[in-house]
Amino acid sequence: MVQAESQVFALVDVNNFYVSCERAFNPGLRGKPVVVLSNNDGCAVARSSEVKALGVAMGAPWFMLKDLAKQHGIIALSSNYTLYGDMSNRVMEILRTFSPNVEVYSIDESFVSLNGMDAMWQQRAQLGQKIRKQVLQWTALPVCVGISTSKTLAKMANHIAKKQPRFQGVCDLTSLAPADVDTILAGIDVGEVWGVGRRISEKLRAMGINTVQDLRTASPKGLRQHFGVVMERTCEELRGVSCMGLQEVAPARQEIISSKSFGELVFEFSELEEAVSQYMTRAAEKLRGQQSYCNSVNVFIHTDPFRLKDRQYSRSITVPMQDPSNDTRDLVRAAIMGLKRIYRPGYKYKKAGVVLMGLSRESTKQGTLFEESWNMQTSAAVMGALDALNKRFGRDTVKIASAASSARWTAKFENKTPHYTTDWGQLPTAFAR
DNA sequence: TCTGGGGTCCTAGGACCC
DNA sequence: TCTGGGGTCCTAGGACCC
Structure with missing residues (x-):
């Protein structure tokens, strides 16, 4: 009898990523308090450990830190995302030499599958140390490694590896005695759990759930009642039951956003237009980069909410495209059309942006073809697709969410887990054209 | 004149993540 | 004076359609 093999994930995360990148190219910054600032040098988006120790929060506005900076000699750098992206790629390539199964989760962290690699716990921790050494040697970036049987626990292990020096940067929860794990998790605030933010941790605390261990031993079904299916999954994951697989190929984005705050307030339509x-x-470049087409364009503008004495204005509008497109000119035209509708003179605008929505892989031509057949056999096709999907996934678990606007059926599971989509060509032949 | 239920799309906003 | 940008998922109300 073959035992179902349990999953093992490592989460590899670069410490203070942007700051570490800057230090890699300017060793003079090592050991000094350093922050990297956002666009327009607005907020601190990365802090060295020295700066964190001074109590500077992520996203703290730089102008509020000026005094503290002077006092402690904090060095502030403008961000250089090209550099960070390049360094990120180098780290991820190194990780792929350790395991073929890597999910790049963000610019500075990856999940690495250790399934079937090393059954011996000593070797897992050693592997973690080997990864650290290799990355440091080849990129000069320090990383920490967390290892466990679910992604949420691997994230937690990474947190422990960062905070508790005795682990020396690698925490393998699978090698610890269960009682030791309980003790460690009982000492960590529930707000540190992946997926538990400020508001949810407040609610949890009101229910007497204060530590990670409290959450772990709470009833998953009870949590579902209060917080929904996502929280239930988090709880299961904390118990070591893996509910989230490795996503090795990044799925195409469902929206593409491009927005920015202005360095100076903007009044004129022409400036917003530009x-x-x-x-x-x-945004259109990104759209073509993932080989998608866009069927509607959202534009938004708003004033500066921090200027309490100013009259505030905030609007957005969605403009449907005549046909799904990835042509910059079409998309710009639609966006400007929307902008004309929402622009009001007399306000001091601080930010504007666009969101590409309704993304699909289908070209205009296929969409048109589909609509012809759609018009002829609407109800039979819908019922057929529904039946086929319900047979496949169980009675009444699937409903058709939308179908008319593209050449693609989109079905949604009732429990709101990820979309299932199928192309016309994959429907049972009885219902195909 | 009174009354309905199903559905989609849009706008807006909240919560979370990095 | 000075407060990021890019994502995902979820909810709710109103307009509009049948």
Whole structure:
């Protein structure tokens, strides 16, 4: 009898990523308090450990830190995302030499599958150390490694590896005695759990759930009642039951956003028009990069909510495309059309942006073809697709969410887990054209 | 004149993540 | 004076359609 093999994930995360990148190229910054600032040098988006120790929060506005900075000699750098992206790729390539199964989760962290690699716990921790050494040697970036049987626990292990020096940067929860794991998790605030933010941790605390261990031993079904299916899954994951697989190929984005705050307040339509055209050009490049077409364009503008004395204005609008398109000119035209509808003179605008929505892989031509057959056999096709999907996934678990606007059926599971989509060509032949 | 239920799309906003 | 940008998922109300 073959035992179902349990999953093992490592989460590899670069410490203070942006700051570490800067230090890799300027060793003079090592050991000094350093922050990297956002666009327009607005907020601190990365902090060295020295700066974190001073109590500077992520996203703290730089102008509020000026005094503290002077006092402690904090060095502030403008961000250089090209550099960070390049360094990120180098780290991920190194990780792929350790395991073929890597999910790049964000610019500075990856999940690495250790399934079937090393059954011996000593070797797992050693493997973690080997990864650290290799990355440091080849990129000069420090990383920590967390290892466990679910992604949520691997994230937690990574947190422990960072905070508790005795682990020396690698925490393998699978090698610890269960009682030790309980003790460690009982000492960590529930807000540190992946997926538990400020508001949810407040609610949890009101229910007497204060630590990670409290959450872990709470009833998953009870949590579902209060917080929904996502929280239930988090709880199961904390118990070591893997509910989230490795996503090795990044799925195509469902939306593409391009937006930016202005360095100076903007009044005129023409200025907004120029900004929106520019953002759309960038968004359209990303759209073509993932080989998608877009069927509607959202534009938004708003004033500065921090200027309490100013009259505030915030609007957005969605403009449908005549046909799904990835042509910059079409998309810019639609965006400007929307902008004209929502622009009001007399306000001090601080931010504008565009969102590409309704993304699909289908070209215009296929969409048109589909609509012809759609018109002829609407109800039979819908019922057929529904039946086929319900047979496949169980009675009444699937409903058709939308079908008319593209050449693609989209079905949604009732429990709101990820979309299942199928192309016309995959439907049972009885219902195909 | 009174009354309905199903559905989609849009706008807006909240919560979370990095 | 000075407060990021890019994502996902979820909810709710109103307009509009049949």
